[in-house]
Amino acid sequence: xxxxxxxxxxxxxxASLGIALSDNGFRVSLxxxxxxxxRLARDLRAGEIADEVTDEVTGxxxxxxxxxxxxxxxxxxxxxxxxxxxxxxxxxxxxxxAVLVDVLDSGxxxxxxxxxxxxAGRERSGTAAARGDLFDGRAWVVVPHxxxxxxxxxxxxxxxxxxxxxxxxxxxxxHDEAVAAVSHVPxxxxxxxxxxxxxxxxxxxxxxxxxxxxxxxxxxxDPRLWTQILAGNAPAVRDVLRQVRDQVxxxxxxxxxxxxxxxxxxxxTLSRVLEAGNLGHARIPGKHGAxxxxxxxxxxxxxDEPGSLGRLxxxxxxxxxxxxxxxxxxxxxxxxxxxxxxxxxxxVEPLRAELTRLGWRLHD
Amino acid sequence: xxxxxxxxxxxxxxASLGIALSDNGFRVSLxxxxxxxxRLARDLRAGEIADEVTDEVTGxxxxxxxxxxxxxxxxxxxxxxxxxxxxxxxxxxxxxxAVLVDVLDSGxxxxxxxxxxxxAGRERSGTAAARGDLFDGRAWVVVPHxxxxxxxxxxxxxxxxxxxxxxxxxxxxxHDEAVAAVSHVPxxxxxxxxxxxxxxxxxxxxxxxxxxxxxxxxxxxDPRLWTQILAGNAPAVRDVLRQVRDQVxxxxxxxxxxxxxxxxxxxxTLSRVLEAGNLGHARIPGKHGAxxxxxxxxxxxxxDEPGSLGRLxxxxxxxxxxxxxxxxxxxxxxxxxxxxxxxxxxxVEPLRAELTRLGWRLHD
Numbered sequence: 116x117x118x119x120x121x122x123x124x125x126x127x128x129x130a131s132l133g134i135a136l137s138d139n140g141f142r143v144s145l146x147x148x149x150x151x152x153x154r155l156a157r158d159l160r161a162g163e164i165a166d167e168v169t170d171e172v173t174g175x176x177x178x179x180x181x182x183x184x185x186x187x188x189x190x191x192x193x194x195x196x197x198x199x200x201x202x203x204x205x206x207x208x209x210x211x212x213a214v215l216v217d218v219l220d221s222g223x224x225x226x227x228x229x230x231x232x233x234x235a236g237r238e239r240s241g242t243a244a245a246r247g248d249l250f251d252g253r254a255w256v257v258v259p260h261x262x263x264x265x266x267x268x269x270x271x272x273x274x275x276x277x278x279x280x281x282x283x284x285x286x287x288x289x290h291d292e293a294v295a296a297v298s299h300v301p302x303x304x305x306x307x308x309x310x311x312x313x314x315x316x317x318x319x320x321x322x323x324x325x326x327x328x329x330x331x332x333x334x335x336x337d338p339r340l341w342t343q344i345l346a347g348n349a350p351a352v353r354d355v356l357r358q359v360r361d362q363v364x365x366x367x368x369x370x371x372x373x374x375x376x377x378x379x380x381x382x383x384t385l386s387r388v389l390e391a392g393n394l395g396h397a398r399i400p401g402k403h404g405a406x407x408x409x410x411x412x413x414x415x416x417x418x419d420e421p422g423s424l425g426r427l428x429x430x431x432x433x434x435x436x437x438x439x440x441x442x443x444x445x446x447x448x449x450x451x452x453x454x455x456x457x458x459x460x461x462x463v464e465p466l467r468a469e470l471t472r473l474g475w476r477l478h479d
Numbered sequence: 480x481x482x483x484x485x486x487x488x489x490x491x492x493x494a495s496l497g498i499a500l501s502d503n504g505f506r507v508s509l510x511x512x513x514x515x516x517x518r519l520a521r522d523l524r525a526g527e528i529a530d531e532v533t534d535e536v537t538g539x540x541x542x543x544x545x546x547x548x549x550x551x552x553x554x555x556x557x558x559x560x561x562x563x564x565x566x567x568x569x570x571x572x573x574x575x576x577a578v579l580v581d582v583l584d585s586g587x588x589x590x591x592x593x594x595x596x597x598x599a600g601r602e603r604s605g606t607a608a609a610r611g612d613l614f615d616g617r618a619w620v621v622v623p624h625x626x627x628x629x630x631x632x633x634x635x636x637x638x639x640x641x642x643x644x645x646x647x648x649x650x651x652x653x654h655d656e657a658v659a660a661v662s663h664v665p666x667x668x669x670x671x672x673x674x675x676x677x678x679x680x681x682x683x684x685x686x687x688x689x690x691x692x693x694x695x696x697x698x699x700x701d702p703r704l705w706t707q708i709l710a711g712n713a714p715a716v717r718d719v720l721r722q723v724r725d726q727v728x729x730x731x732x733x734x735x736x737x738x739x740x741x742x743x744x745x746x747x748t749l750s751r752v753l754e755a756g757n758l759g760h761a762r763i764p765g766k767h768g769a770x771x772x773x774x775x776x777x778x779x780x781x782x783d784e785p786g787s788l789g790r791l792x793x794x795x796x797x798x799x800x801x802x803x804x805x806x807x808x809x810x811x812x813x814x815x816x817x818x819x820x821x822x823x824x825x826x827v828e829p830l831r832a833e834l835t836r837l838g839w840r841l842h843d
């Protein structure tokens with residue numbers, strides 16, 4: 116039987132989820148305080164517009180996904196639990212402990228409630244930015260509480276899996292601490308760095324390069340939404356932000372010493388902060404959630420002749436060596452490039468020997 | 480006559496410049512303390528290896544580009560001014576005032592020295608990462624001093640222009656203040672945010688999304704190089720970093736108030752920081768240095784049928800309306816998308832009327 120999902124709130128997340136679920140054979144009905152938004156979502160094929168008439172036809176939903184702003188999420192969850200006494204209810208708010216506490220305090224039948232947080236978002240918000248592949252390959256945190264039934268957890272997992280996400284089960288407080296470091300403080304850092312550009316002369320902002328664009332991309336995010344998220348996760352965000360402040364203080368002190376005094380030990384402080392950044396950055400897993408593996412790189416010069424890259428892969432294949440990753444350093448219109456072949460450490464020497472024998476030029 | 484450029488130092492910037500200049504008809508000779516690096520650069524077609532034999536053949540260079548690490552740049556510039564008494568000498572160090580002071584203090588003929596800073600880089604460094612299109616479409620800051628001759632300035636402009644960069648003329652102190660805000664403090668922010676990931680449990684870093692990846696991409700940069708850059712621009716970096724610290728302090732205080740007290744006024748503080756980030760982010764010019772223009776957006780629903788986007792552009796063309804920018808919201812495999820058409824404000828109403836008349840469905 117087709118699962119019927121009611122989506123309450125058709126902003127970026129709700130409308131994207133509607134598109135993805137509709138594409139995957141779910142029956143989706145949509146509601147939102149804004150009639151314009153719900154019509155746009157319908158036009159984007161996120162689902163049918165829910166009203167009393169369709170409710171009579173379709174019956175009650177099996178699952179309700181509350182995709183409302185964080186500060187009204189708990190209230191909408193409680194309302195849904197009361198309105199549909201057999202439905203499993205989840206929400207997608209970025210902060211989970213605060214929603215859970217309110218739901219448990221409400222006296223509603225919370226055994227049918229399981230929190231969610233799809234780790235998918237964009238610097239743009241609103242229905243028009245919706246896209247069906249938003250959740251594809253992303254983590255979807257499923258946050259059961261002690262009273263959640265297994266059946267309810269299974270329903271929510273089913274939805275996350277259907278839209279291509281990888282499910283991670285995590286208690287609410289653990290989730291909130293994690294996102295403080297991997298999402299909420301990075302948002303603040305981007306906003307604060309971007310804020311420093313406000314008063315710069317035009318000639319100075321004209322020097323912006325790709326590094327600045329990347330660091331500040333999410334500074335374009337919706338301040339109203341993010342104020343709610345940060346306030347909803349205040350204790351955990353504060354803990355991480357204090358670490359940031361301590362490091363900023365250290366660097367300011369080192370720069371002070373360089374400017375005002377001889378700067379003894381200052382270079383060591385700067386270097387330590389930058390190296391700590393290297394180490395932290397290296398912990399971020401690959402795009403599809405795979406842990407970064409300890410491969411080694413063999414660099415090969417590839418001439419820009421027809422078929423030379425194909426010949427290289429053919430030669431590797433004949434050598435029986437598995438390519439784990441490939442990075443091509445090859446500028447547009449550039450005559451020669453470097454192919455960086457990642458292989459398991461045990462394959463490095465055999466690969467180097469074989470490629471050299473076949474006339475390839477290697478570089479360290 | 481072919482211009483002969485000597486590149487001193489073939490790391491990422493030097494080797495990339497060699498490739499780009501060679502591609503554009505310059506004669507390029509290369510030197511570097513590392514024989515391995517200079518051979519790799521030669522293999523990447525960045526130029527010929529300079530030695531006494533080739534110097535006899537090619538004669539002295541017309542222009543010397545010092546692409547050495549920042550802490551030895553001034554010394555290499557002074558050496559080049561002495562070694563080739565007719566050559567124009569420039570350097571590419573990311574900090575300009577410190578290099579200039581040392582060159583002026585050296586007693587060398589500084590009239591032939593003009594500083595440079597191509598605003599091009601990558602989170603990767605070293606010769607193997609070189610690419611000929613590194614400077615294409617980027618800003619190249621040319622930093623003359625009071626004694627620089629017009630002929631010397633012209634030579635350096637010629638090189639920047641040849642590799643596709645847009646030249647910006649700026650005094651050294653103005654350059655250093657600008658890059659503190661658009662490059663050096665963003666680097667520190669990325670490193671510090673990434674550093675907070677070091678101690679996280681595996682399950683927490685597993686939640687990393689695209690926002691974190693973007694904010695921390697440049698945290699993978701070379702700590703040795705960046706220690707030199709930050710130390711070389713200590714006064715200007717310190718000034719901007721103090722602004723960052725003040726904002727971090729404000730946010731920590733607001734979160735403290737939310738956690739420990741009623742949080743009166745705290746949401747206002749959070750919201751102000753996020754809004755300031757919006758404003759600063761909006762000042763970053765487009766990829767090719769164009770100022771962000773005040774266009775208005777008309778959103779059109781585009782069905783995923785063959786030729787529907789082409790039909791839309793045809794209809795716009797017939798209406799005589801110029802498309803300034805286009806943003807397609809269309810997920811992979813998604814049936815329907817939204818096309819956001821940016822036009823000058825005066826065209827909004829005519830465009831909406833014409834598209835509606837032709838049967839397109841518009842959305843606000």
